[in-house]
Amino acid sequence: MGRIIFYEDRNFGGRHYDCSSDCADFSSYLSRCNSCRVESGCWMVYDRTNYMGNQYFLRRGEYSDYSRWGMFDGIRSCRMIPMYRGAYRMRIYERENFGGQMYEVMDDCDSYMDRYRMSDCQSCHVMDGHWLFYEQPHYRGRMWYMRPGEYRSFRDMGYSNMRFMSMRRIMDMC
Secondary structure, three states: OOEEEEEEEHEEEEEEEEEEEOOOOOOOOOOOOEEEEEEEEEEEEEEEEOOOEEEEEEEEEEEEOOHHHHHOOOOOEEEEEEEOOOEEEEEEEEEHHHHHEEEEEOOOOOOOHHHHOOOOEEEEEEEEEEEEEEEEOEEEEEEEEEEEEEEEEOOOOOOOOOOOEEEOOOOOOO
């Protein structure tokens, strides 16, 4: 069971909202959200409602000021990442709708272009585990959370001008 507490102001000030599950829109609880404390669990937080926009992975700890990350509008939604203790497996595809080259991935990959010689990754099927995709090699830049499911088109998901370059399994014991 996860628990995260969101605060309206930086440095844990103002009203707060105690959360223990996914929340698609904070607006009914807080007028804004500029800091949080993760008491337990792993979380993805988003700068737009309905789990859209820039995403950030949070584990247990205090986050007193999101503007340090370049997140000036604050958090608008969050998703709890469930604990997972099994094998990790997904297929990545060069083109949308599972087209082009396909590779099965079962471990972290700091550069899929170097490892698989793929020019692009535009769709994937996550069979097992929870993953973070990054826009730059070596797990840097903006990130996206992928849970088990089929992702036929990253462009249709709102990642039209994004290229994923690395991916990592979420294995934290949060």
